[in-house]
Amino acid sequence: VADTLEARLGPHGVLPNIFGAGGDELLAKVRGLHIVACGTSYHAGLVAKYWIEEYAHLPVGVEVASEYRYRDAVVPPDTLFVAISQSGETADTLAAMRESKRRGYLGTLAICNVPESSVVREADLRLMTRAGPEIGVASTKAFTTQLAALALLALQLAHQRGLDADRYAGLCAQLAHLPRAIEDALALEPAIVALAERFIPRQHALFLGRGVQYPVALEGALKLKEISYIHAEAYPAGELKHGPLALVDESMPVVAVAPGGPLLEKLKSNLQEVRARGGELIVFAEGEAGMDGNPARGALLRVASGGDFIAPAVFTVPLQLLAYHVAVLRGTDVDQPRNLAKSVTV
């Protein structure tokens, strides 16, 4: 993540033309974005939607690439097509980008880790994530570096659209702090090893998030599925009562990723619903969120978010560590999960 930000985020904000020659001019014309990606990269796109809509007030659509090209997407004027891909060779993402060229977008932007990849070569603008080689099949540093790159995009768009200067400076300072905040999150590892034990006898787990932490819950559930083979699903916590609550009993671990701001109170009341049904709550939170009244059953892991803007990238790390340690304890191959390929090129 430090490499992703280096020479791109200066003391006064995002540096000029980090998206390529003419990039700033093109971004200044953008009136909306369509983000298309697969798997983990799709979850990064969902986080970017929250950021760009909140800070730049631009509408953002996010879609899995495997669906995008098989439907007639409506493309409003001056929409930017954004492809996110670690490998830059994922067949669905590449095909979606090629299809986008027939659909009248303002231009295409690739957020990618491999400079010589097809997605990068064919895009008008590009921002390399500089994650280095991904050894494992399941994306981990690919995701956090994609978030860092997308945060730069959100800041640039917001700045161009007149975001208040103090707020812009505050968000830039948070982003500059992200590498350090991730180091602090990595230091939670011993506590996470202890948490992982709770999942060993389990076959299922629910992940809950709210706001920008909902895509982080999706990513946490995906990591657990991919490398430990525990069936995990993620929901926005407010959706619990619309179905998934029926699954909750004392054998269901429920992992909650607490948001900052007013949504925290909303999450707490959602967690009461889980507690009332005997579910085992495992809460990742900045403070005491959701654990008041019942510390006996469940666990609280305190994460220093470094601020609401960078919180999704920071909270991802303990969830990745959780999936990793559950997989190690269950004896699965964390680098090469069964049935999966690093790059899905067909």
Ligand code: F1P
């Ligand atoms: C997309 C992806 C990864 C996942 C796995 C299969 O790849 O779904 O997120 O971890 O490796 O492919 P990419 O387009 O980001 O390379």
